[in-house]
Amino acid sequence: MCSIIIMARKMLIDGKLGNPNGEEIHYDFDLFVIGAGSGGVRASRFSAQYGAKVGICELPFHPISSEVIGGVGGTCVIRGCVPKKILVYGASFGPELQDARSYGWELNERIDFDWKKLLQKKTEEIVRLTGIYKRLLANAGVKLFEGEGRVVGPNEVEVVQLDGTKISYSAKNILIATGSRAQRVAIPGQELAITSDEALSLEELPKRAVVFGAGYIAVEFASIWRGMGATVDLFFRKELPLRGFDDEMRAVVARNLEGRGIKLHPTTNLTELVRTENGIKVCTDHGEELMADVVLFATGRAPNTKRLNLEAVGVELDKIGAVKVDEYSRTNLPTVWAIGDVTNRMNLTPVALMEGSCFAKTVFGGEPTKPDHTNVPCAVFCIPPLSVVGLSEEQAIEQANGDILVFTSTFNAMKNTISGRQEKTFMKLVVDAETDKVLGASMCGPDAPEIMQGIAIALKCGATKAQFDSTVGIHPSAAEEFVTMRSITRRIAAGKPKTNL
Numbered sequence: 001m002c003s004i005i006i007m008a009r010k011m012l013i014d015g016k017l018g019n020p021n022g023e024e025i026h027y028d029f030d031l032f033v034i035g036a037g038s039g040g041v042r043a044s045r046f047s048a049q050y051g052a053k054v055g056i057c058e059l060p061f062h063p064i065s066s067e068v069i070g071g072v073g074g075t076c077v078i079r080g081c082v083p084k085k086i087l088v089y090g091a092s093f094g095p096e097l098q099d100a101r102s103y104g105w106e107l108n109e110r111i112d113f114d115w116k117k118l119l120q121k122k123t124e125e126i127v128r129l130t131g132i133y134k135r136l137l138a139n140a141g142v143k144l145f146e147g148e149g150r151v152v153g154p155n156e157v158e159v160v161q162l163d164g165t166k167i168s169y170s171a172k173n174i175l176i177a178t179g180s181r182a183q184r185v186a187i188p189g190q191e192l193a194i195t196s197d198e199a200l201s202l203e204e205l206p207k208r209a210v211v212f213g214a215g216y217i218a219v220e221f222a223s224i225w226r227g228m229g230a231t232v233d234l235f236f237r238k239e240l241p242l243r244g245f246d247d248e249m250r251a252v253v254a255r256n257l258e259g260r261g262i263k264l265h266p267t268t269n270l271t272e273l274v275r276t277e278n279g280i281k282v283c284t285d286h287g288e289e290l291m292a293d294v295v296l297f298a299t300g301r302a303p304n305t306k307r308l309n310l311e312a313v314g315v316e317l318d319k320i321g322a323v324k325v326d327e328y329s330r331t332n333l334p335t336v337w338a339i340g341d342v343t344n345r346m347n348l349t350p351v352a353l354m355e356g357s358c359f360a361k362t363v364f365g366g367e368p369t370k371p372d373h374t375n376v377p378c379a380v381f382c383i384p385p386l387s388v389v390g391l392s393e394e395q396a397i398e399q400a401n402g403d404i405l406v407f408t409s410t411f412n413a414m415k416n417t418i419s420g421r422q423e424k425t426f427m428k429l430v431v432d433a434e435t436d437k438v439l440g441a442s443m444c445g446p447d448a449p450e451i452m453q454g455i456a457i458a459l460k461c462g463a464t465k466a467q468f469d470s471t472v473g474i475h476p477s478a479a480e481e482f483v484t485m486r487s488i489t490r491r492i493a494a495g496k497p498k499t500n501l
């Protein structure tokens, strides 16, 4: 490419860069951030507020990402949490309308769902948000560059602009915040499948959807499409969806997905996709064949490091390409740092925000601060949602020195008593028998994420089961069950398999 290389390093006011005489070195920026997603924007704004001179680069905006397309706001805002939640809201109205009939609503006229209208609203919203993020950066005095960034030295970043022009900047510190990218499974016909990027921007709502994988994205999209009326087949290689979550909660989610009409295909792999006149033929390792309008690969995401030139400058990556960092988010090169999904620690937006804040405090706030990855609450926005904080029962058993007490509550949400919907809410508390400390809480049911945020504060404060019990409930609510679970469902003796009381 005939790009002009401009060495736009505004060489030191006094020309002392790299001065071998030990004089102070001046840089274009105190901090240069590659990637303006949630973590990068947070780190750069907070660093600027501490008085740092900050530059940040990000790829141009588009709802569907590629190696050369991204957008200020990053995955969460443009093609992740935000548009996904908009679609979850959209999908939830269908079942709500059904339930409304039992509450006396006569829905006599034909009710249609206009996918294109929702999609347009979704796109308008993410365009609005990307604008807000840009303003946040500008108001904080952070200089934004549109282009692809790469690290060319311990204190040097190169930005390839839209017209191919390359400009390099010196920086005292470099922060990698480039997130992650959806992965495809290598089977014949894999190019016929889409990832969550495209799923959030489909021209047409599929009538027949196949989802491969059973993590967050898989169960969320299965719920979205089912809620909008599609037939959904969910294929995954384990017995239950959502590996890593509490086993009992995983079974509850599986039951709910089936209850909402999603067909589950556990312990099944897709082997081939074939384009036909009637759609995409999906073949499995159980010899099944079915036709689909859309096949979504929700089979995990990989850290976005391929084009950053990191290994060439000596930054260590792990075997899946994630940037290796210490507890302060520093790489093996003292001037290079990394936060968020690109480090593959705990791939959640609020965690990237925390890591960004801690980075700014450590490097520019004069207060070394480690991000705390314990008791991080999270939610899977399947319908109804699952939300958890702290240890699962399995983790508690594995980590505990003594006995574990498990309290559970399963009940028909009050709303269902009138609507007749057959779907139980399930809650669980995992408690250390000796200290009475609540080690973990989980809930699957309406409003679980809204409830769990408050429970997370209690766990962060080290709350005991006795303190939960002495808290007065809010009646009538589902949340009050968390403070009224009096009888032990089971006690698991240290080192023993679990037994039902």
Ligand code: NDP
Pocket (backbone or CB within 6 Å): 185, 212, 213, 214, 215, 216, 217, 218, 220, 236, 237, 238, 242, 243, 269, 298, 299, 300, 301, 346, 347, 348, 378, 379, 380, 381
């Ligand atoms: P997850 O890591 O959650 O799940 C990946 C799924 O893909 C698993 O079911 C896994 O199966 C399956 N899988 C992986 N490789 C293969 C393969 N070769 N063949 C078949 N199946 C395979 O990834 P997601 O893509 O769902 O989400 C990515 C990340 O994004 C998550 O880690 C999460 O942190 C974040 N996220 C968070 C959300 C939220 O907070 N609500 C929403 C969406 C994403 P197996 O279990 O058998 O390994």
